Amino acid sequence: xxxxxxxxxxxxxxxxxxxxxxxxxxxxxxxxxxxxxxxxxxxxxxxxxxxxxxxxxxxxxxxxxxxxxxxxxxxxxxxxxxxxxxxxxxxxxxxxxxxxxxxxxxxxxxxxxxx
Amino acid sequence: xxxxxxxxxxxxxxxxxxxxxxxxxxxxxxxxxxxxxxxxxxxxxxxxxxxxxxxxxxxxxxxxxxxxxxxxxxxxxxxxxxxxxxxxxxxxxxxxxxxxxxxxxxxxxxxxx
Numbered sequence: 001x002x003x004x005x006x007x008x009x010x011x012x013x014x015x016x017x018x019x020x021x022x023x024x025x026x027x028x029x030x031x032x033x034x035x036x037x038x039x040x041x042x043x044x045x046x047x048x049x050x051x052x053x054x055x056x057x058x059x060x061x062x063x064x065x066x067x068x069x070x071x072x073x074x075x076x077x078x079x080x081x082x083x084x085x086x087x088x089x090x091x092x093x094x095x096x097x098x099x100x101x102x103x104x105x106x107x108x109x110x111x112x113x114x115x
Numbered sequence: 116x117x118x119x120x121x122x123x124x125x126x127x128x129x130x131x132x133x134x135x136x137x138x139x140x141x142x143x144x145x146x147x148x149x150x151x152x153x154x155x156x157x158x159x160x161x162x163x164x165x166x167x168x169x170x171x172x173x174x175x176x177x178x179x180x181x182x183x184x185x186x187x188x189x190x191x192x193x194x195x196x197x198x199x200x201x202x203x204x205x206x207x208x209x210x211x212x213x214x215x216x217x218x219x220x221x222x223x224x225x226x227x228x
Contacts, residue, residue, distance in 0.1 A: 004158075006158075032214060034214075034215070034216075041123075041223075042220070042221075043203060043218045043219065043220040043221050044159070044203070044218050046215065046216075049215070091156070093158050093159070097214040103149065103161060103164050104149075104161075104205075104214060104216060105161065106151070106158040106159045106160070106161075107158050108157055108158040109156070109157060109158045111156065
């Protein structure tokens, strides 16, 4: 199956700093990637759709100025959490649909802890 | 009413049991139905993918879709302790032109040795 990687897998930062999370499709190209967040024992909540070469589409209630998304190439999307606060602590997961299918493949996730 | 309903569990079964996991949905435009398995602190892993109605079998896993009842199921035969995880159903309506998925809340399964 298609492989999606994320980096870092775990990050701790101080309140007020910014954190960048990378999502890469390793063996396929992805014009679209999705960013989710997941709180403990809860389901995935879609934050935004990342589009290569154009602006990301954010879900209702997600602050676009706080969660900056850049889809720099057909294999890389980044999510930057700006001015992070403790309530931003969560598990962030990206996904991408494999070429020619409607199936999404997920990255392993990034655990963000803001002190 | 949520678009996708899934019992969060937890569901505990003895090793070797047949497990039945279910989701109901309200949007009749959904055509693609997926089941993902998620271990603690890991990303979801695709288990089964079904288009429209019918059954699909892969090893110990069988996925069923009943569009008339808006009901999907995942059966796990001969369950193993390694099957202990959270199982998420997901659905999509590709007529909207996007790949957006709607997820259930996930069912936590524990298979006891």
